Amino acid sequence: MEKNNPPLRIIVPGRVFRREATDASHEINFYHLEGLMIDKDISAANFKAIIQDFYREFFGKPLKIRFIPSFFPFVEPGFQVDISCLNCQGRGCSACQQSGWLEMMGAGMVHPNVLKNSGLNPKFWQGFAFGMGIERLVMMKYKINDIRLFYGGDLRFLKQF
Ligand SMILES: [Zn+2]
Numbered sequence: 001m002e003k004n005n006p007p008l009r010i011i012v013p014g015r016v017f018r019r020e021a022t023d024a025s026h027e028i029n030f031y032h033l034e035g036l037m038i039d040k041d042i043s044a045a046n047f048k049a050i051i052q053d054f055y056r057e058f059f060g061k062p063l064k065i066r067f068i069p070s071f072f073p074f075v076e077p078g079f080q081v082d083i084s085c086l087n088c089q090g091r092g093c094s095a096c097q098q099s100g101w102l103e104m105m106g107a108g109m110v111h112p113n114v115l116k117n118s119g120l121n122p123k124f125w126q127g128f129a130f131g132m133g134i135e136r137l138v139m140m141k142y143k144i145n146d147i148r149l150f151y152g153g154d155l156r157f158l159k160q161f
Helices: 044-059 112-117 134-142 147-151 155-159
Strands: 008-017 029-039 065-070 075-084 101-110 126-133
Touching: 029 044, 029 134, 029 147, 044 065, 044 075, 044 101, 044 126, 044 134, 065 101, 075 126, 101 112, 101 134, 126 134, 134 147
Parallel strands: none
Antiparallel strands: 008 029, 029 126, 065 075, 075 101, 101 126
16 A cells, blocks of 8 residues: 555455464464455445355355454454354354354454555545455355364375365
């Protein structure tokens, strides 16, 4: 944002290492896909439409999604995006920790201070940013109920792809 003039549309894939307790839906090592869009007259509705289109194309059918208010330091407002769990059709399973929903990404509208610090006037420029775990997308698409399988080293799991 400091080196390029808007409008901006970027996608940034990368490997992530995170210190946290592991369970069926949390891993210390995963891939993240981050995105940012900066333009004039961008709202959360633009983000919602884009992400609904993405999920429909990726999964081959429309999905139920929900936004939950959440805090991330570089966005305001921030929200967590959940999709209805495809493993259990929303009934509850180990992949969704029995909730029927799976957190797919953190997102939000780019904080005005981030725009200002990049030399952009937030009165004219807005945008959204998101980050999603790629393994969770794959888990939903291929009905994998434990994220730890990806890096567990079991060749029987890996060879099915
Ligand atoms: Zn489930």
